[in-house]
Amino acid sequence: MDKEYFRIKTDETGISITNSKIDSVRNRKMERTSVRVFDKGYIGISSSMSSEEREILEKKAIYSLSMSVPVPFSLPSGNKRTWDVSGTQITDENLLEITDEILYNLCKRNPYFIFSGVVIKSKTDKHLENSLGAEYMVRTSNLLLNIMFKHKKSPSIIDGFLGNVYYGIPDIEEFVLKYSMHLEAFNNKVNIDDEAIPVIFWPDQDSTIMSFFIRHLNGELIELNSSYFSSKMNTNIFSEKFSLYDINYDPDHHIANPFDGDGFVRKKHLLPLIEDGVVLRGMYDMRRAAMYKKEPTGTSLRKYNKSSEISPNYLFIKETGLSIKNFKRALFVLITSGGDFQDDGSVSLPVQLGYLYENGNLIGRVQELILNNTIEKMFGLDYIGSLRESMFKDDFEKFFAVKMKIQKE
């Protein structure tokens, strides 16, 4: 019988902001543990977010073998390794000072706005060991700024938000400056009549656009002919300028998933999924890799109390050397929500917050628009490229530009 022990320890302090003031301070120290046992082709699992002993969890996992859940793969072997990409540690006192300073400066520069949201510093230790010699520990830490804004005269509960994740002491001056730039533009309503204007997106991992790639590059969907890409593998369907990668480890940007949810360590941190417009491969966890006779791609995500699922570590679009300075005029989209892709690849994206950009400046907030296109055209004929610039100077995610059909409401 092979055994695996997985533990996630989180130490988090969160500050809640209401009406531009600190409202509360919360400390959360949690430990989530799971045990998996593999025996004669079956798996047993137990988990806990309380302080249950490892031996008790092991007994529960062995008991759950009686549910006869088949498992098509074996635990990977390995050795002892530790990765620590935690940045400068921030104390609780520092966190309060940072939050106070951000709020003071945001309010001072933008007296017509009210701010709310959270500032959270967290440290996470993930520890996985199995009876085949693998023993991995990875430590990460970060500071999340997620600050919503609302104009004092706005009838909405929020008008938008801007946030960033820092790995150490944040550059408060830059954050306030960029935030204020958006708010100044927000105050000026403009209408876009130009249907040919390029659209600049922020490649947020949770965005509708990235979600399409995450779903359709799922190896199982590809194998079962149910992915948009099933019949398009190894085919050049996108622009040669477009490449999409999964990255699991980049200490400079504090990306650290060196082992996946099954304990698999892939050889290369960079995994090309789409390269020069060609769809190269899908993503597989160990279960699906065994089922479809493929190599696992280190893209198994496992919550402590769930079975693994296929999920990228971090998707990013290859830079094409463009600069925002190449654009005299563009629609800069910060928030889209509510729209979705159809299975034929068509999409409608309602713009919840977008700005007109002209000659290096955000000029004003645009009216409500819907952006239409198809995935193949967006990253094919209509793909302009990925920019060198990002929202904040050290961001890994860079803007990208495409042409969209703009529908005015």
Added chain:
Amino acid sequence: MDKNEIIKLLDETDLNRGSEYSDIRIEKTYSTSISMSNHNTTNVIEETNIGAFIRVYNKGRWFYKSTSFLDKLQREIDSLCSISKTHNGKSPPLFDSVNPLSSERFLYESKSNNTTAKEKHSLLKSYDEITKEFPKIKITESIYIDKKSETYFASSKNVRTSYDFLGHEIRINYRLSDNDKNFNDVYFCYSDDFANILSKEEEIKEEISESEKFLYAEQCKAGVFPLILSPSAAGVFAHESFGHKSESDFMLGDENMKKEWSLGKRVGSDILSIIDYGDIPGNSGYVPFDDEGSKSNKTYLIKNGILSGRLHSISTAYDLGEKTTGNGRAINFEYQPIVRMTNTFIEKGDVSFDSLVSSIENGYFIKSIKHGSGLSTFTIAPLRAYRIISGKIAEPIKINVITGTIFQTLNDIEGVSDEVELKSSLMGGCGKNEQFPLRVSFGGPFVFVKKMNVS
């Protein structure tokens, strides 16, 4: 730790340790999660957790701590009280209107362990097996989830409340494919009684047969059309478009919002009433007492088109000079209560679904949805939608998204049907700030909106 031991622990914990206010919420949960992927079981897991959330209020600021080490509760309270004393600020009399209360509501004590994980697994397998009868189904993801929770609350204002919750849910996600045509759909059922999710075979077959028609649906024409929203779509509309705006923490200290949202103002058509009420057993938003020990109140957010109420925690009720409504909620013992919805729904009207349909010459019926959102623009991504032609439901149609300006849409409601249906779920839920998912339910009657953008 059983019920009596938890109650004893709360009795023995001293909450009056020098702060202006303190409280503890202990939550014990039992859950089962079973997953099947393409007919193979991938996960059967039963989990029991217990933890506590402690709040201390001093000098105008809250201090929180969550812990799963219940033997150290007193130490954690003392530590928070000590930290809170280092802060300098002024406190408003937030808790003056909090009156002592002692109340418990345990509805599910006898139902907790009647069904074994093996029986739940067998049920899921039998439903999953049905999908094999449909050759166009290429992918399935079948899930069973149940959750039983017990919540115990005690505060320094002598409020003691406790209640339990139980829900079972089955969800079968399936993807239909026929050459290059694909359609994703889902069957789901929910109940607080395991017996009520049995014998669903025929229902599942009917649902899948209907889904198959959507494989060949045409894309809709973009434009402005009249629509009928199903109870689930209407519920998402109520939740996203108006429910979130009724969460009054967004108004704290915002004089303009208070003026803009003054009660008595007309915000919708006079046939529109929206209610939030936690004390409806059997639904996933069932919360007879919130996580601050306040009793749930039936709150009309809109009554006959007039802004009539809003949702409160203790802090927001004080700030707006109103009464608590039982809407201070947290997703679990790791988080603080904030103002959240419970069961939110549009009140029924007096016309039939058929008569709503018959009034539309050329429009759409939104039967089920993928998701919705609501900032200044309200959006719904439909899953199943049908054309309505000459007063009759016609062929299935593909719609990417429907959108509208919230206040315009509230005023454009011209008909509501005579039956209300609430949709419950344990999978997914509502998200706010960093707290997701919170169990809620939403629903309503069929709702006729005279114009919305369709694309």
